Amino acid sequence: MxxxxxxxxxxxxxxxxxxxxxxxxxxxxxxxxxxxxxxxxxxxxxxxxxxxxxxxxxxxxxxxxxxxxxxxxxxxxxxxxxxxxxxxxxxxxxxxxxxxxxxxxxxxxxxxxxxxxxxxxxxxxxxxxxxxxxxxxLGMNLRNVAIVGATESGAYLFTEIDNNDELGFKFKGFYDDRKPERLSNKLAINSVEGSIQTAVDAAKAGEIDILYIALPLKAEKRIADILKQLGDTTVDVHIIPDFLLSNLIHARIEHVGEVDTLSVFESPFIGAHEFIKRTEDMIVASLILLLISPLLVVIAAAVKITSKGPVIFKQDRYGLDGKKIKVWKFRSMSVTENSAVVTQATKNDARVTPLGGFLRRTSLDELPQFINVLKGDMSIVGPRPHAVAHNEEYRKKVDFYMVRHKAKPGITGWAQINGWRGETDTLNKMTKRVEYDLHYIKHWSLWFDIKIIFLTIFKGFKNANAY
Structure with a gap:
């Protein structure tokens, strides 16, 4: 090792x-x-x-x-x-x-x-x-903290320090060389205590215990100079590059031989977490299928009787790591589109059967996807799978769209229980859905899954945007 x-x-x-x-x-x-x-x-x-x-x-x-x-x-x-x-x-x-x-x-x-x-x-x-x-x-065991760089990431860090007294941090101020108009608009002009050199001198004088550098990566020469000067102090130094604030997905340190690398986009389901997630899926899906098996039989019979066509509709979707999977649904339309162009269902869509409309509004058409979970193609909780045609369309329009495939698609998800379910007829709707999906991937935990499952029971099945 x-x-x-x-x-x-x-x-x-x-x-x-x-x-x-x-x-x-x-x-x-x-x-x-x-x-x-x-x-x-x-x-x-x-x-x-x-x-x-x-x-x-x-x-x-x-x-x-x-x-x-x-x-x-x-x-x-x-x-x-x-x-x-x-x-x-x-x-x-x-x-x-x-x-x-x-x-x-x-x-x-x-x-x-x-x-x-x-x-x-x-x-x-x-x-x-x-x-x-x-x-x-009583002023004991406090650590003096300063931030170099009046940037958005610096402002975000200050908010966390200010809102959490239990951290034991005493904030000394921001330090930056830039003109006021170039500073983050989230900070007041008078919040900057002095230049970066002032912070370095304060660290050398023992007035600062922890120094956070929140400068953009393009200032690497300036950062290198600061680190060289701080090498003559005992201050704890932490670097928070701007892009790391919002774009890292479960960052961790990896080693390639003797070279250290920092992961930027990586699935949270690695090692023990993968086992835990799969165990959760198997247990929950098995219990639910056992409970709803009579309902599945009734719906299947109703679909067969009320309209022509197969009971189960299998549509191509992107799964984990962008690989294609077949997602199962009770057929709710008179057509079974699975081509390069798929038209999303809209309000009063003529393709939707009377029974299909009810199934879609109540999410009952998605119940066969618990079989997808047992097969390992999907998860109970995760980003909802989109049609391949929609993926190809929106991956070019929404930043980090494909990062949502770092997790298996789910039957329910953080975006769905927050109202971003159903038709995405505007770019803003898809952007918000992706935003919530990425939030889920970044903050995944077993407790987060349990919370989403619990909330789905109360508000995840019905939605005004599902046609």
Whole structure:
């Protein structure tokens, strides 16, 4: 394995302490629950404790529960811990049920253990959080922060610093050499404290602990000069090039031999994430198909009876990495267009059958796509697949359009539950849909998928723009 000479993974210096303390909380909670409910600790319970501990640690790592407290909100950290704990106990119950040894455990005892663990995990985190926050309020453990470059990315960074007191940052100001009219319009003219050289001198004098460089990449010579001067200081330096602010898709460091590379466009579903996403798809799709199988039979019969043509319409779409897939739908039109030119359905479209109109408005025509999910062509959550003809049209008009294919197309998605579903008769509608799709890919997590699935139940099936 090649060790990066340029980049190092970030992490919390307290992370190992947090991991050990979490494990201690789980074991102490178990001991307390055994005293409260008076059940006997035996080999079976030992296996349960070890299983929950391993499952909890796995989920906690997956949800980044041990990231730096300076860089995350307390509520998010607690929710990550509680979510990991809940999943660990659910896995214990499921496996116990599958292998038929639920009678070995006291259900009330396990319930008490879960509640005690929840309380312990919250209490120790709250104690540490209050301790650190009070120290920062007293002016202790604060770090002086400055931003070189009054740019949009610099303004965005300042907003994050200003809105998150728990970061423990004391903002010293912006520093830039450019004239006021060239600065970001998101900043007031008087927000610039001085020139870039002033910031460098302040860093050398020990007045700045962290310096963020938010200059555009074309200023590489200026950046190189700043870094050379800061090499004579102990200040922490971070670079935020303008283009990185909005265009990176799950950026990470890769190594080609001894050369470090920074990914710009990359799928979030790599390694363990791919396994988690596929497991989620298989479980959810199987359960839904089991529940809706009678409905599928009824709809199929209705389509066959009410109009001529096949029950299932298979249309070419672009899937993961832009490869063509066959997407299944209940036929809702009198035609089955799948050529180089596909006309989107519009209001009062004569091609749509009476039953088809109802199916399209309620999204029932898309139910066969759960079979696509089981086949591996689609996902439960992801950008909606467009007809190949529409892809070829809009990829030339919408920036980063094809980046949405870094994820499998989904039955539902972040764009759909936010109202960008149905006909895209204007360029703005497609641009907004792509914007939401890219937001989903950038911020993907298991919790984000669960949120989208939950919201789909309430507002994702019907839409005024679906004809």
């Amino acid at each position: 090649v060790t990066s000479r340029t980049f190092k993974p970030s992490g919390s210096s307290d992370a190992n302490f947090y991991r050990l303390f979490d494990l201690l909380c789980l074991f102490l909670a178990f001991q307390l629950s055994s005293l409260i409910y008076s059940f006997t600790f035996n080999a079976a319970y030992m296996v349960a404790v070890l299983f929950v501990a391993v499952a909890y640690m796995y989920c906690a790592e997956l949800f980044s529960a041990y990231r730096s407290w300076r860089a995350g909100k307390f509520r998010s950290m607690v929710l990550c811990a509680w979510g990991s704990l809940t999943i660990a106990f659910l896995c214990l119950f499921v496996i116990s049920f599958m292998f038929k040894f639920t009678e070995t455990y006291s259900r009330i005892g396990l319930g008490v253990w879960f509640l005690c663990s929840t309380l312990f995990l919250y209490t120790w985190r709250l104690t540490v959080f209050l301790y650190k926050r009070n120290r920062r309020k």
